[in-house]
Amino acid sequence: MSDLAKNADARMVRSRAAIVDSSITLLLQNPGASMSEIAVAAGVGRATLYRHFETKEALVQEISLLCLQETEAALGQLDMPELALDQIKLCIVHLMPMANRYSFLLNLWSEASGSAQVDAVYIDQLYKLANMIEQAKVEGSIRADLDTEWIVAHFDGLLNNAWWYKTKKGLSDEAVTQLMINTFLAGVGANEI
Amino acid sequence: MSDLAKNADARMVRSRAAIVDSSITLLLQNPGASMSEIAVAAGVGRATLYRHFETKEALVQEISLLCLQETEAALGQLDMPELALDQIKLCIVHLMPMANRYSFLLNLWSEASGSAQVDAVYIDQLYKLANMIEQAKVEGSIRADLDTEWIVAHFDGLLNNAWWYKTKKGLSDEAVTQLMINTFLAGVGANEI
DNA sequence: GTAATATGATACAAGTATGTCTCAAAAAAA
């Protein structure tokens, strides 16, 4: 709230950035991490952590909102291709480098959800993705026999999976992006079924 | 340990079953649930919970081992078809009804892992799945250009995803099994890429 | 029916997490 005000001390933006970054990494590894652990990971005093985020619940929700806004911004500034399939591919390309944000949302959703603001932005993003998929169905590039909701869930899960696989194997964003697009569209089967 | 002994009081097997069942459901919703919450969910006293499981860590690990043994037993008693692809399909068919066990393992792995026994059984199952996939590659039914480790991760993620989708939409095991096999093998794209 | 035993309720001690507060020191702003 007040932290987002225009006149921010240089120390405040540094502290806040360190807290946000460290929290995403730490809470992804251990969602049950305490405020003390978060403060240590961020290299910040525990009191400072509480000055920036009143409670742990507020911290998770505010960071979730940030993550949502970041992905929204990243996708919003693209000039989208004509074909919905190309739009979806482009989304994957631009989402992959920030997939830890995406994974954070997915894995901490039970704690993040509850804030009306977070829910609103989330619903909006789901809606956009669902729209692209439905359009791609009409254009004949996505199978029309599958429920859109299932495809959206599959998309989310696959992006999360791809990010874990990338970090585990130390692959480049480009490589794992291709892997995901490929698996998403064509599956792993060699033949028609 | 001693709870597994042959001469078990009827009350003990009831309590234990209630604890195991409730824990799987509850910890899947809220991995940070306390022992008190677990006891309430299981409908047993907190003291009884501690009589059956010395610590929360022990509880998670013992239940994880149970889940692994259940899936192992379910797959072990199948007489496997000749073709590896049919084996994989059959695994999905038999895993889906117990996919909450599978999801439990996936989602609580950071807490379950650490027990040598759990790790051993887990590695064994991963190995078997990887073997089926490699055999299917040789038989030409699974794409040979994809890393087996990626396919295994994809399989796990998809099964987890399918289970959530099933519970959310109230679908039958059969319906979501077909959905998963279909998506796993053919992806969601309508055309070749 | 009787003896054995698992159970629930409860109390307890120790440890940990949370959130608030104060104050001297350091860093930024003026």
Place this chain on the structure above:
DNA sequence: TTTTTTTGAGACATACTTGTATCATATTAC
């Protein structure tokens, strides 16, 4: 430089969680 503001360290009260122990009750096995 001087003033303002953030910071870190720590104290503090509260609440929660953990794990153990006790004891009367109810269920089970015999």
